[in-house]
Amino acid sequence: xxxRRRAAALPTPVALLFLLPAAALFAVFVLYPMATALTYSLxxxxxxxxDAFVGLDNFVALFTTEPYATQLPRAFGxxxxxxxxxxVVQNSLGLLLAYVLHRRGRLxxxxxxxxxxxxxxxxxxxxxxxxxxxxxxxxxxNAALRAVGLDAVAQPWLGDPDTALWVVxxxxxxxxxxxxxxxxxxALGALDPAIEEAAMLDGATSRQRFWHxxxxxxxPVIGTVSVLTFIFSMEAFPIPYALGGSSGSPAxxxxxxxxLFYRTAFHxxxxxxxxxxxxxxxxxxxxxxxISVLFTQWFRRVERRLT
Amino acid sequence: xxxxxTLATASAALVAxxxxxxxxxxxxxxxxxxxxxxxxxxxxxxxxxSWRTEDVKTYERIFDVFEQANPCITVNFQAHLNTxxxxxxxxxxxxxxGPDIAQVRSYGLLQPLxxxxxxxxxxxxxxxxxxxxxxxxxxSRGREDGAVYGVPLASQTIQVYYNTAIxxxxxxxxxxxxDDFIALNDTLxxxxxxxxxxxxxxxxxxxxxHDALTAAQYGGADFQQALRDGATDFTDPAYxxxxxxxxxxxxxxxxxxxxxxxxxxxxxxxSEQAAMFAGGSYELAFFQDANPDLDLGVFQVPPxxxxxLDHPVSAGYADGSWGLSAGTExxxxxxxxxxxxxxxxxxxxxxxxxxxxxxxxGVEFSDPLxxxxxxxxxxxxxPYLLLVDYRYGDPVGTDLMGExxxxxxxxxxxxxxxxxxxxxxxxxxxxxGE
Numbered sequence: 172x173x174x175r176r177r178a179a180a181l182p183t184p185v186a187l188l189f190l191l192p193a194a195a196l197f198a199v200f201v202l203y204p205m206a207t208a209l210t211y212s213l214x215x216x217x218x219x220x221x222d223a224f225v226g227l228d229n230f231v232a233l234f235t236t237e238p239y240a241t242q243l244p245r246a247f248g249x250x251x252x253x254x255x256x257x258x259v260v261q262n263s264l265g266l267l268l269a270y271v272l273h274r275r276g277r278l279x280x281x282x283x284x285x286x287x288x289x290x291x292x293x294x295x296x297x298x299x300x301x302x303x304x305x306x307x308x309x310x311x312x313n314a315a316l317r318a319v320g321l322d323a324v325a326q327p328w329l330g331d332p333d334t335a336l337w338v339v340x341x342x343x344x345x346x347x348x349x350x351x352x353x354x355x356x357x358a359l360g361a362l363d364p365a366i367e368e369a370a371m372l373d374g375a376t377s378r379q380r381f382w383h384x385x386x387x388x389x390x391p392v393i394g395t396v397s398v399l400t401f402i403f404s405m406e407a408f409p410i411p412y413a414l415g416g417s418s419g420s421p422a423x424x425x426x427x428x429x430x431l432f433y434r435t436a437f438h439x440x441x442x443x444x445x446x447x448x449x450x451x452x453x454x455x456x457x458x459x460x461x462i463s464v465l466f467t468q469w470f471r472r473v474e475r476r477l478t
Numbered sequence: 479x480x481x482x483x484t485l486a487t488a489s490a491a492l493v494a495x496x497x498x499x500x501x502x503x504x505x506x507x508x509x510x511x512x513x514x515x516x517x518x519x520x521x522x523x524x525x526x527x528s529w530r531t532e533d534v535k536t537y538e539r540i541f542d543v544f545e546q547a548n549p550c551i552t553v554n555f556q557a558h559l560n561t562x563x564x565x566x567x568x569x570x571x572x573x574x575x576g577p578d579i580a581q582v583r584s585y586g587l588l589q590p591l592x593x594x595x596x597x598x599x600x601x602x603x604x605x606x607x608x609x610x611x612x613x614x615x616x617x618s619r620g621r622e623d624g625a626v627y628g629v630p631l632a633s634q635t636i637q638v639y640y641n642t643a644i645x646x647x648x649x650x651x652x653x654x655x656x657d658d659f660i661a662l663n664d665t666l667x668x669x670x671x672x673x674x675x676x677x678x679x680x681x682x683x684x685x686x687x688h689d690a691l692t693a694a695q696y697g698g699a700d701f702q703q704a705l706r707d708g709a710t711d712f713t714d715p716a717y718x719x720x721x722x723x724x725x726x727x728x729x730x731x732x733x734x735x736x737x738x739x740x741x742x743x744x745x746x747x748x749s750e751q752a753a754m755f756a757g758g759s760y761e762l763a764f765f766q767d768a769n770p771d772l773d774l775g776v777f778q779v780p781p782x783x784x785x786x787l788d789h790p791v792s793a794g795y796a797d798g799s800w801g802l803s804a805g806t807e808x809x810x811x812x813x814x815x816x817x818x819x820x821x822x823x824x825x826x827x828x829x830x831x832x833x834x835x836x837x838x839x840g841v842e843f844s845d846p847l848x849x850x851x852x853x854x855x856x857x858x859x860x861p862y863l864l865l866v867d868y869r870y871g872d873p874v875g876t877d878l879m880g881e882x883x884x885x886x887x888x889x890x891x892x893x894x895x896x897x898x899x900x901x902x903x904x905x906x907x908x909x910x911g912e
Contacts, residue, residue: 219572219594237906238873307737308746330679330737332888418681418877421736422884437564439872440586441907442593447872 205456212449217442229443229450239435239447245423246431247458249336253427254404256340257347262396264344265351266389270381272352273359283356287349294346298413301342305329329414332424339425343410347403351396358392359385387477394470398463405459408433428455517549522811526555527570527577529563533832540827544818551811571596571803578812579819582628582801584617586869592620592627597801599625603813606820613859614837617796621870628799629820632834635759635855636690636793636862642773644671644753652775656782663730666753673730675752677743678887681880683757685864688879689793690756691727691779692720697786698793698860702867708911712901713894716786722893723782725886736884748772759851760797763833776851778858791860792851796837864900871907878903 181189212229215222233239268286272279289297304312305328313325328338362385370384408429411419417434419426432455435441436448528537534557541553556577558566564583570576571591582588582597591597599620601607607615607626618628645651645662648669653659666673676687696716697704704710732738732746747755748768755761756779765772778790800819806812818824825838833845835852843849861867868875882896891899 217593218590219568219596238903302739305737306739306742307734308732308742327734327737329739330734332890416680416682418880420679420681420880420884421888422881422890434877435872438874438877440589440870440874441872442589444590444872 208449208452208456211445212453214446215443216445219445225446229446230454233447233450233454239431239451242423242426242431243428243451243454246419246426246428249419249425249427250405250407252336253340253343253407254401256337257344257400257404258397260341261344261348262351262393262400265348265396266355266393268348269352269355269359270385273356279356283349283352286352289346290349292346294409295413297342297346298410301338301345302329302414305338330421332421335415335421335424339407339411339414342414343404343407346410351400354392354396355389358389362388390470390474390477394467394474397470398466401463401466402459405455519550521550521552522808523552523554524579524808524811524815525577526553526815527563527567527580528555528557529560529581531557531559533557536831540824540831543823543827544815548814548818551815553815567591568594568596571805574805576803576805578803578806578808579815580801580803581631581798582618584628584796584798585866586871586874588618588627588799588801589621589870591801593622596804597627598804599623599627600629600802600816601626603802604629604817604820606817609839611837611839613861614796616866618799618801628801629816630796630799630837631819632797632828632832633759633837633855634795634797634835634862635851636686636693636757637759637776637778637851637854638690639747639755639757639761639765640775640777641747641750641753642775644750645775652777653780656780659780663727667730672732672746672752673754674727675743675747675755676731676735677738677740678731678735678884679738680740681884682876683740683743683880684883685876685879686758686862687756688720688724688883689860689862689864692723692781693793693860693863694779694781694787694789694791695723695785696720698791700786702861702863705867705910708909711910712904713897718894718897719784721882721886721896724883725893728887736887744768759835759848762845762848762851774847776847776854778854789858791858792855793860793862794855795862795866868904868908871904873903873906875900875904 211221213224213226215225215228233243268282272282304310307313307325307327307330312328316322316325326334329335366388367380367384370380375383406429407427411425411427411430412433415421415425415430417430417438419430428451432448432451435451436444441447526541530537534555537555537557541555545551545553564587567576567580567582568590571580572594582591607629610630614630614633615626618626618630620627640652644666648662648665648671650662650665651658653662663673676683678684678687696714696719701710701714701716704714705712728735732743732752743752743755744761744764745768746752748765750769750772755765762774765774778792780790781787800816802812802816820838822838822840825836825841828834828836828838829841829843829848833848835843835848843852864875864879878900882891882899885891885899886893886896
């Protein structure tokens with residue numbers, strides 16, 4: 172499978188020169204803010220003024236004092252559930268749709284565009300749109316359910332802690348399903364049709380061809396999509412904010428890590444808000460990087476076993 | 479493939495971190511100050527920042543009045559999105575291209591700027607501050623030094639609005655006693671009118687409704703003082719009773735109230751499907767705008783039997799003030815403008831053009847309803863307790879009441895459990911009596 176192309180030889184100093192502009196941008200817009208957040212989290216703050224160096228005190232406070240000791244694990248759990256939901260609903264559906272569209276060539280373009288449309292709308296707008304649709308007073312969703320006699324199914328979707336987080340997950344999936352669909356669609360298009368033809372000649376049914384031929388070949392792409400989904404789920408902000416506000420209504424049922432960061436940074440009267448919120452950002456960063464690396468390694472091992 | 483994947487992973491994950499370091503999101507190129515007619519010397523442009531994006535045109539008209547009287551000063555008014563303002567302002571005031579004068583938040587949310595040394599104390603700069611009401615100035619004080627860091631811009635009061643047409647249709651009048659209040663709610667319910675338009679999905683709205691309905695029951699300013707003295711805390715029976723009252727009144731609110739957003743509660747009221755709305759004075763302009771035919775009245779809810787106070791009250795709070803940047807390059811001109819912002823002339827413009835309660839002494843309100851709300855508040859004031867005294871740490875009192883109230887409405891906790899949520903949450907940074 173692996174094809175190795177020889178890189179056109181470029182003298183090292185020239186190559187470095189070409190790398191310089193991108194490296195400079197990366198340093199200014201990524202590395203510098205990163206380093207800043209890290210240093211912020213190691214100091215105590217008096218409002219906007221940096222105070223004393225306190226080492227890891229902010230992190231200790233984050234894990235041992237209220238309200239963070241309760242809210243941090245709760246928010247993290249919600250992020251994890253959003254990720255699980257996105258894997259099950261959004262990515263499976265995306266793969267299924269991509270596979271179906273791949274086999275029915277004629278309307279592929281049209282449906283690809285349709286499924287990808289919500290992806291082009293600002294997530295904040297999507298959130299507010301669904302908040303209107305799901306309102307128990309004026310929302311058309313409950314009205315439609317009642318109109319067809321499903322009164323028992325009509326819910327205060329965003330007002331019940333048992334359903335609110337599911338709604339956040341489903342709205343996110345509604346918006347992002349176009350992403351796995353496009354990526355998987357492209358990957359399917361790039362597969363060598365001869366492999367599937369060979370399987371067909373060997374008498375494999377279409378189900379067998381999907382599970383034993385196509386899916387293993389897609390494994391590298393599934394890995395990439397999964398890792399990106401994990402990152403998006405951990406960073407979820409606009410949709411939870413639009414659906415549950417900065418405190419994760421109702422009663423914290425939709426609270427996620429980014430909302431916790433937002434609250435501690437900009438919504439609190441605490442003197443050390445910048446120190447604590449920077450610590451939240453660092454913890455979030457470490458979780459994302461750590462788990463993403465583990466994921467990537469695991470997928471690489473699975474790939475190797477399959478090929 | 480795998481290397482590319484790792485790179486994508488790493489670079490996308492970095493986004494999480496950039497959240498942590500707040501880079502300024504708005505540059506403010508300073509336009510050359512054009513001298514107005516009649517200016518002999520050098521013209522100076524002052525940058526004034528605000529979170530009221532909806533008021534930009536009105537503020538420009540208001541500052542025209544100032545510029546005519548002070549031809550050498552141009553006011554460059556810039557509004558930033560409300561939800562991003564605090565972040566932008568903190569960055570602006572610590573950097574080099576921040577405002578000279580800025581609208582700043584009140585009470586707890588003002589403290590980061592005071593503690594960071596970003597604002598100047600104003601008692602010596604603006605002599606007119608001596609004439610302001612003390613409770614109003616409390617909103618602009620530094621927690622530690624007690625100095626005033628802002629010229630109060632607007633006050634808000636909290637009361638119950640009602641639809642006079644619906645009241646007349648059902649033969650109802652403003653309630654004089656608690657029994658009257660319950661009776662009129664029952665009458666409305668019998669006639670399939672939602673009595674109280676409340677939306678509890680937005681947690682911040684819950685403490686507003688609670689204080690509008692029950693501030694007199696738990697004791698208003700007396701209770702505030704008792705908390706400050708350390709004589710009681712939020713598990714006080716009077717406070718628990720007031721939360722129980724909120725629960726008892728849930729039957730008069732829309733069904734599934736925790737699923738109803740605040741904006742839907744507004745629509746319920748302006749579309750005349752609900753008779754009453756417990757809310758702030760800031761609603762008035764929106765109500766009148768949304769439905770010009772709406773005939774409105776206001777009242778204070780009479781306290782139920784056994785209340786701490788024997789008369790109804792209006793809760794109120796200072797909502798924003800004008801702060802002076804410690805890093806301004808034009809201190810003299812900024813002080814001139816700041817002093818104008820404390821004059822009755824400016825206050826009257828705020829009242830007439832922006833429909834806000836200017837707390838500047840001597841201002842009158844042309845809208846009779848606005849005047850009535852102000853008079854009710856002046857006669858029987860109470861603090862909007864959780865906002866005024868309990869936003870100096872994390873978590874803030876209003877968020878806790880939002881969560882506690884949602885649990886209460888959902889039936890996940892009772893009144894004393896809700897009071898515990900507030901007391902336990904606040905105990906992270908607050909001890910009664912300190």
